[in-house]
Amino acid sequence: MKTNIKLIYSRSLKGPLVLTFVLLALPFLIPSPYFLGMMVLIGFYTIVGTGLSMLMGYAGQISLGHAAFYGVGAYTSAILTAKMGMPALAGIAAGALVALIIAYIVGVPTLKLTEHYLSLATLGFGVIVFIFFKQLKGLTGGLDGFFGIPPLEIFGFEFTTDFAYYYLVWPLAICSILFARNVIQSRVGRALRSIHGSETASSALGVNTQKYKLQVFMMSAVYAAVAGSLYAHYVTFISPQLFEAMASIHFLIMVIIGGMASIWGGMVGAAVFVFLSEGLKEVIPLVMSNASGEFEIVFFGVLLVALLIYMPEGLVPALSKTWKNLRRKKDSGGQNSRNAHMELEDEKEVQVSMVGGGER
Known part of the structure; x- marks a missing residue:
């Protein structure tokens, strides 16, 4: 028990520093644009997964609607920068603020629900937001998509290459992980773990469970919105299909693969998901020439079941x-x-x- 407590409250920066050094050197060791593109995508998913790990792994609240916050950040930043000429940083900040407000409005009633009722409520929220993205054609472009999103520009420097975006996204991803780790090691984190263990017992001990659940829900929504805004400026084109319910399920799979109760699980799960997805795109046509992308979902479904049976805590805790x-x-x-x-x-x-x- 003493070892576990020491591990939970460890504030050592040795691991993060080593990881940061490796990530900084990686583009020079593997200077492939294809590889850098995958790493940038993993960086986006790492930010989303870190927020989801806090919500699901530490607070015990399951969300199937985080693709909606991902899309809110993307569309808010896209509209403000492309149609209103605002700076990209202002668009990202506005996207985070809009997601924060929506998370508060949605979280107050839905977080009173538990288990599968909460899952269904968040799934319904994601479907509603997807319909808004699809029907508000004057703002979002509907199913035709939103074109002309300007590339991200900070202090006169435009991030137009994978190499430049890599060195923007990954420092942000590492900072998001370190910030989440500090929250988990604080009094708030202890309250979240107590809620996960037993919400009834936490309430009996005087913990304001609704307050802490709402706070971590809003925080995870901001994480998703920031990642979505960065993604919009990276690809310069977005459409509602990118933010449908299946995207939320993909985020859920990433977190489960990496380990919900590990602050590093989101990053590991995102890496495994992206690399396996790209590998399957190459392998599946060789095995089944008429196969579609649906077989990737089948594969990840089987992988998810196997992990839940043999590694229920995820890859990071198992490897640890x-x-x-x-x-x-x-x-x-x-x-x-x-x-x-x-x-x-x-x-x-x-x-x-x-x-x-x-x-x-």
Whole structure:
């Protein structure tokens, strides 16, 4: 138990610093535009997944509507920059603010629900937002999509290449993870974990469960909206199909793959999801020439079931446990060898003393 508590409240920056160094060096080690494009996409999904990990893994509140917040951020920033000529940073900030307000309005009634009722409510919210994106053609362009989104520009520098966008998105993703880790290690984080353990017991102990659930829901919505805004300026074209219910399910799959109760699970799950998706696009046509993209969903469905059976905590906790067990075995092996060496030395000393006594 002491080890688990120490792990939860560890504020060591060794891991994040090593990860940051690797990510900064990666474009020079693998200078492929295709690879950089995938890494940028993983960066967007990491931000969304980190917010979802806090909501689902720590507060225990399941959401199937986060693609709606992703789309709110994207469309708000797109409309303000393309149609009103506002700076991109202002559009991103406005997208986050709009998502925050919507999350508050939606969260107050829906977070009173629990388990599958909450899941259905958030799914319904996502469907409603998708319909708005599709029907408000004057603002969103409808199913034809929204064209002409300007590239992101900060202090006169335009992010028009994958290389430039990589060094924008990943520092933001790492900062979002570190901020989430600080929240989890704070009093708010302890309250969220108590709600996840037992909401009834938390309420009995005086924890304002509705307040904390609403706060983490709003925070995760802002994470999704910021990622959506960045995505809109990256691709410069968006359509409602990008933000339908299936996108929310993809986010859910990423978080479950990486590990809901791990703050790094969103990043690992996003990486696994993107790389597997791209790999399946190459492999499936070789196996089944007439196959469509639906087979990817089948594959991820099977993978999800297998993970829930054999690795219910996700990849990050499972790999962490494996690493600890290996280190424990290594340490115990070293200790055993030291003990055997000491026993051998003791035997030698006894023999020497016996020989010396015989000579006297």
